[in-house]
Amino acid sequence: MGENENYEVDKIRFAELGDAPMGSRIDKKLLADIPIEATVELGRTKLTLREILELAEGSIISLDKFAGEPLEVKVGGQTVAIGEVVAVDDSYGIRITEVKIK
Numbered sequence: 001m002g003e004n005e006n007y008e009v010d011k012i013r014f015a016e017l018g019d020a021p022m023g024s025r026i027d028k029k030l031l032a033d034i035p036i037e038a039t040v041e042l043g044r045t046k047l048t049l050r051e052i053l054e055l056a057e058g059s060i061i062s063l064d065k066f067a068g069e070p071l072e073v074k075v076g077g078q079t080v081a082i083g084e085v086v087a088v089d090d091s092y093g094i095r096i097t098e099v100k101i102k
Contacts, residue, residue: 038075040094
C-alpha cells in the first residue's frame with residue numbers, strides 16, 4: 001500500500017427509517033429488580049487543605065444547609081424526590097415529602 005495508490009470507495013446506503021411500526025417495548029417489571037444507587041446529600045462546604053489536616057475527633061464542619069431544610073434524593077445525579085431526615089431505630093432515614101419524577 002503505497003502513498004500514491006488509488007482506492008475505490010463505495011458509498012454506504014442506509015434504509016430510510018420513515019414511519020415503520022415500533023418494536024416491542026421493554027416491560028417495566030423486567031427493569032424493576034436492577035439495583036441502582038440513591039444518595040441523599042446533607043450539605044456541602046469548602047475547606048482548605050490546612051483545615052482538613054487540622055480535623056480531629058469532635059471537630060465540627062459547618063454545611064450550607066440549615067437544620068430541618070428539605071433534602072434531595074438523587075439517582076444518577078438527578079433529583080427524584082425531596083424529603084426530611086427521620087430516625088429509624090439506631091439509623092437515619094428520609095421521609096419522602098415530594099416525588100419529582102412521574
